[in-house]
Amino acid sequence: MIGRSFFLLSLLQAVVSGQWSADNPRDVTAQNGLCARIPCRYRYLSNLNNEPRTGIWFNSETKNPQSVAFHSGDPSLESTKFQHRTRLSGILRDNDCSLVIDNVTQQDAGPYYFRVEFGGVNSYNYRPVTRLQVIDFTDKPTIFPAEMVAGQPVTVTCIFNTTCDGTAPTLTWVTPADEPTSASHSVTQRGDTLTYTSVLSLTPALKHHGQNLTCRVRYPTVSSEQILTMTVQYAPQNLSITSPDNVNNFWVSIKEGNSAAILCSVQSFPASNLTWRHLSVTLNTTRSSNELWMEFPQLTQQDAGVYQCVAENEHGTAEKDVTLIVKLSVWDRTGKYVVAVIVLAVVLGVSVITTAIFWAVCCRNKRESSVTQRKEQKAEDGPVESPYQELNVGDRDLYSELQLRSI
Known part of the structure; x- marks a missing residue:
């Protein structure tokens, strides 16, 4: 029992x-x-x-x-x-x-x-x-990025989810100091989850590209934050043309026969489509790049002229001209003149020598002809006794001069 x-x-x-x-x-x-x-x-x-x-x-x-x-x-x-x-x-x-x-x-x-x-x-x-x-506290708010274009108003949203319905967190923004902003706040609930939302309104500028937006959630004893790096889209600007050999805003001067490279660069976001043109003909082009080189393996006078670089993206266009000057080399500038002078000197020298030879031969022929004529005349007149008939022409002249001085 x-x-x-x-x-x-x-x-x-x-x-x-x-x-x-x-x-x-x-x-x-x-x-x-x-x-x-x-x-x-x-x-x-x-x-x-x-x-x-x-x-x-x-x-x-x-x-x-x-x-x-x-x-x-x-x-x-x-x-x-x-x-x-x-x-x-x-x-x-x-x-x-x-x-x-x-x-x-x-x-x-x-x-x-x-x-x-x-x-x-x-x-x-x-x-x-x-x-x-x-x-440890690890939860962070979430920022939903929005497309930003310089000068156009935009809204950026930050949310924080929690199942805690006691102490409410606060959401705040940290923005570039010079940018006036405003934000609205709201709370929604779905089941046990509370969603805290903050919507920031701002007008980004080009100078804000690469700067940070920070959304911060704060409780009485802890806090956390999420950072968004601003990517501000803008039209091409600050287009520049440079060359390692010669940097100038309007022209590039390079010796004939040398190789050359000219760089076109621009600031833009998104990256631009770049094009080099010469005499309305497209020479080189690239897409989604802010730099484009134009290269010349060996410059000639035909390469000289005006070249244009054009940058374009979905927000605008920028362009710039540069004049390419092809310089003659030192030999080209002076050597040709030196050769001309030498040739002229040679021609003149040959002419002078030829003339001198001509006159020397001509005079010799005349003297020989004169001597022959005198000999023939003497033969016709017969022998004439003279105290210096055995003397040559030069000696006879000298002897005659001495006789005249004695008189």
């Missing part, structure tokens, strides 16, 4: 304990500074449905008055460190015993269990406990 009674008592306890049960996780993780939520659904004896009840959460393994984290009947019984920070997210009469702890810190980590009391007579401690782990 005793064994039979013990069996019936054990069976009754099993049935009763089956009615007193709860669904709660064994582990919960929360981020420092946010909230911790311990989901909980509890069951009890059906005959207590209409009875008043008190829900109590303990931050311990056992019932310890010093570790009360939440008390639905008398909040003054809560531990000092939990006061004004804990609440139930549901309604006890609806069997919802979920606990929320706002502004969680590392000191809040540890075991938690729920206890329900019906008038102090029927009560139950729901086990096993749930262990709370507190980690």
Whole structure:
């Protein structure tokens, strides 16, 4: 009989304990500074449905008055460190015993269990406990980028999602100091998720390209931020033409026969389509690039002239002309004159020598002809005795001169 009674008592306890049960996780993780939520659904004896009840959460393994984290009947019984920070997210009469702890810190980590009391007579401690782990705050807001064009107003949206419906975060913007801005804020909820939204209105300028927009979310003890680097689109500008050999805004001068390279560069976003033109003919082109070289393997006089570089993207066009001057080399400038002078000198020298030879031959012929004529005349006249007839012409002249001086 005793064994039979013990069996019936054990069976009754099993049935009763089956009615007193709860669904709660064994582990919960929360981020420092946010909230911790311990989901909980509890069951009890059906005959207590209409009875008043008190829900109590303990931050311990056992019932310890010093570790009360939440008390639905008398909040003054809560531990000092939990006061004004804990609440139930549901309604006890609806069997919802979920606990929320706002502004969680590392000191809040540890075991938690729920206890329900019906008038102090029927009560139950729901086990096993749930262990709370507190980690560093890592959640960040999200910025949704928008297409930015210099001089055109634009809106940029930042959102932050959380399941904490206690302390509300604040969303703020950090923008370039010289840019006047305005922002609107809103909160929406879907299920347990709250979405905080901030919409920033601004008019970007070219100088803002590459600068940062920052959306910051802040709680009482922690904060985080997301940074967006602004990519401001703008038409081509500051187009320049340069050459390693000669840098000038309007012309490039390079020696004939040398190789040459001329660079066209521009600032734009998105990158421009660049084109080199000469005499209305396209010489070279490239797409989605802010630089384009034009190269000459060996310059000739035919390469001289005006060249035009054109940059174009979806926001505008820029163009610039440059004059290519092909210089004659040092030999070309002076050597030709030197050759001309030498040739002229040679021609003149040959002419002078030829003339001198001509006159020398001519005079010699005349002298020989004169001597011959005198000899022939003497032969016709016969021999004439003369004291110096045996002398040559030069000696006779000298002898005659001496005779005249003696007279």
